[in-house]
Every structure is written in C-alpha cells, then in structure tokens.
Amino acid sequence: MHNATPTSGIQPPYLKKGDKIAITCPAKKLPGPMTDAITLLQSWGLEVVLGETVDASFHQFAGDDDFRARDMQRLIDDDSVKAIIAARGGYGTIRIIDKVNFSRLAQNPKWLIGFSDITLLHTHLYSNYNIQTIHGQMPVNIPDASARSLESLKKALFGDEITYSFNAHPLNRCGEGAGVLIGGNLSLLIASLGSVSDFSYDGKILFIEDVGEYLYSTDRMIRTLDRAGKLKTLAGLIVGSFTEVKDNDIPFGQTVEDIVMDVVKDYSYPVCFDFPAGHIPDNCSLIFGRGLQLSVKTHHVAASYI
Incomplete structure (x- = not known):
C-alpha cells in the first residue's frame, strides 16, 4: 500500500476566455470538417x-511525417497558443514523436489533449518533462460525445474541480489507493515499452482502455505489461472501456475483466472496471501526471485529484 502523498507533474496554466487553442492532426487524416x-x-x-x-x-x-511533425512543432513553439488538441487518433503519432523538439513546452507548458493514438504523447511528455496532460474527447468525436464528457473536458481545461463517482462493477477489487494517474490506450502503452517514452509505473494509478482488439491480444498485452514489471507495484488500476472486442472462431474463454483479474490476482491494490473513459461517447476527461485518490468500495467507486 502506497500511503505517501504523490507528487504531481508540472501543471500547465489553466485556460481563460480569449485564450488560443490549436487543433492539429498528428496521426490519421480527418474525414471532414x-x-x-x-x-x-x-x-x-x-x-x-x-x-x-x-x-x-x-x-x-494528415500529411507526411515531416509535415505533421512541423505542424506540431510550430504550435508548441508558439507561446500565444495555450493548449493543443489532437483532432483525432488513428495511427501515426509514433512516426513523428522523435521528430518533434518539446523543449519549448518544458519552458512554457501548455495543455495537450487527446486519447487513443495520442497516448504516446501523454507518456512521452510525462516521461521526459513531467508535464500534466489531458486524456479526453477530440474534435472528431465531439458530435457523438456525451454532455458529461464535454463538461469534464471544459473543467479540466479551465481548472474547475473534477471528481468521478459511479456504481461498482461486481468484479472490482475493493481498496484505497493514491498515486499519480498515468496510462491511456493499452496498445500504445505496449508500443512505448523500452523507449524514451517509457517510465516507471511504481506507486502510480494506471488507467487502461482499448478498442477493436482480440481477446487473446488483450491477454498478451496485459501479460506483457506484467512481465515488464509494470503492474506489480501500482497504487491502483482503473480499467476504462474495451469496445468492439473481437474473438476467434474458437472462443478465448475469458472476458477482459477475467483477463485483467487473472493477471493481477496476487497483487493487493484496488481495481475498478467500467470507468467512463475510452472509445465511448461518455469519454470523461482524465488528467495524467496528477495525483489521484481512488476509493473502490463494494457498491461504489470514487476518485478525486489530490
């Protein structure tokens, strides 16, 4: 059990009316305006x-690798831009991450927002610069987004208090945990292992989500994280939505919840499922790099930043 108060990362200034927010596409191209x-x-x-x-x-x-990297670079280096939101995920951030110089961001932090493929930017900025980032809705998702998820994004950007409270999943593991919140898309966490975008998970609260993965692949990725020593000393595990889960002709025989609990069964930290974040309309914003208190009880889950 990790009882020490976690040390949050560097918090970019909150937005205020009149501030500039930039939209860029570090990965897949947009389908429309x-x-x-x-x-x-x-x-x-x-x-x-x-x-x-x-x-x-x-x-x-959304343009070749050099073009996308230059667009990101220009917005990072422009001090008048106070936040950068990725228009969408898809695939491609890993192709440009090492072409971008983030040193200006270290000197003059600004919020970076996105999820899915953008997980690599979250891990990279936390690993190298200890900067807080926002895992939340992106422009391509906004037409289908829930009012709650959009309100949570506004609160995250403008510095209003965010708390999470919802009914417990029957397979949750009860407990209390406090640690810096990290994570994102499971496939991208695996893609960052052993790279300059990787970091220690010790004492952290890990959030994971994914979309369109086979059950056996999810099992392999969870076990890969565990074999890399990432799951043993967590302060807590938050499992968001695993949507469009696929199975083989011969069924795998375990749900995502079964897979996760099977791997972490010998550890003692709290685990909660069905957290409202991921590839769903109700993708509530999470602030990575910030201390989080997680309370998982028999009928209820609550989380608040500390």
Missing part, C-alpha cells in the same frame, strides 16, 4: 487556431 468542435470551443470563449494538418492528406495520414 470539424464544425461542431470549433463551435463548441468558441462557445467556451476560446479562439480556435487550425493547424495545417487539418486539411492535409497523405495516404491515411
């Missing part, structure tokens, strides 16, 4: 700046 997202951000009093990648196309990417 982001009218709903721009309208929403403007309704919050923000000035929306569009990166050159939002209109770009190179095979499945």
Whole structure:
C-alpha cells in the first residue's frame, strides 16, 4: 500500500476566455470538417487556431511525417497558443514523436489533449518533462460525445474541480489507493515499452482502455505489461472501456475483466472496471501526471485529484 502523498507533474496554466487553442492532426487524416468542435470551443470563449494538418492528406495520414511533425512543432513553439488538441487518433503519432523538439513546452507548458493514438504523447511528455496532460474527447468525436464528457473536458481545461463517482462493477477489487494517474490506450502503452517514452509505473494509478482488439491480444498485452514489471507495484488500476472486442472462431474463454483479474490476482491494490473513459461517447476527461485518490468500495467507486 502506497500511503505517501504523490507528487504531481508540472501543471500547465489553466485556460481563460480569449485564450488560443490549436487543433492539429498528428496521426490519421480527418474525414471532414470539424464544425461542431470549433463551435463548441468558441462557445467556451476560446479562439480556435487550425493547424495545417487539418486539411492535409497523405495516404491515411494528415500529411507526411515531416509535415505533421512541423505542424506540431510550430504550435508548441508558439507561446500565444495555450493548449493543443489532437483532432483525432488513428495511427501515426509514433512516426513523428522523435521528430518533434518539446523543449519549448518544458519552458512554457501548455495543455495537450487527446486519447487513443495520442497516448504516446501523454507518456512521452510525462516521461521526459513531467508535464500534466489531458486524456479526453477530440474534435472528431465531439458530435457523438456525451454532455458529461464535454463538461469534464471544459473543467479540466479551465481548472474547475473534477471528481468521478459511479456504481461498482461486481468484479472490482475493493481498496484505497493514491498515486499519480498515468496510462491511456493499452496498445500504445505496449508500443512505448523500452523507449524514451517509457517510465516507471511504481506507486502510480494506471488507467487502461482499448478498442477493436482480440481477446487473446488483450491477454498478451496485459501479460506483457506484467512481465515488464509494470503492474506489480501500482497504487491502483482503473480499467476504462474495451469496445468492439473481437474473438476467434474458437472462443478465448475469458472476458477482459477475467483477463485483467487473472493477471493481477496476487497483487493487493484496488481495481475498478467500467470507468467512463475510452472509445465511448461518455469519454470523461482524465488528467495524467496528477495525483489521484481512488476509493473502490463494494457498491461504489470514487476518485478525486489530490
């Protein structure tokens, strides 16, 4: 049990009305205009700046690797931009991450927002610069997003208090834990292992989610994390949505919950399932790099930042 108060990462300044938020595409290209997202951000009093990648196309990417890296670089280096939100995930962030120089961000932190493929940016910025980032809805998801998830994104950006409270899943493991919140998409956490974007999970609260994965692949990834020593000394484990889960002709025989609990059964920290975050309309914002208190009880789960 980790009882020490966790040390949160560097917190970028919260946004205020009139601030600039930039939209860029570090990975897959956009299917169409982001009218709903721009309208929403403007309704919050923000000035929306569009990166050159939002209109770009190179095979499945929003421009070639150098083009996407340059767009990200320009927005990082522009001190008038107070937050950068990835328009979408898909695949491609790993192709540009080492082409971008984040030193300006270390000197002048700003919020970076996204999820899924953007997990690599979350891990990279925490690993190398200890900067807090926001795992939350992206412009491509906003037309289908729940009101609660969008409100949580606004709260995260503007510095309003965020707490999470929901009914417990029957397979949860009860307990109390406090640690810096880390994580994101399970496939991308695996992709960062052993790289400059990797870091120690000791004493942390880990959040995981994924989409479109086979059960056997999920089992392999969870076991890979465990074999890498990442799961043994956590302060807590939060499992978000695993959507569009696939199975083989011969069924795997375990659910995602079964797989997770099988791997972490010998550890003592709290585990909660069905956390409202991931590839779902109700993708509530999480602030990575910030201390979190997790309380998992028989009928109820609560989490709050510390």
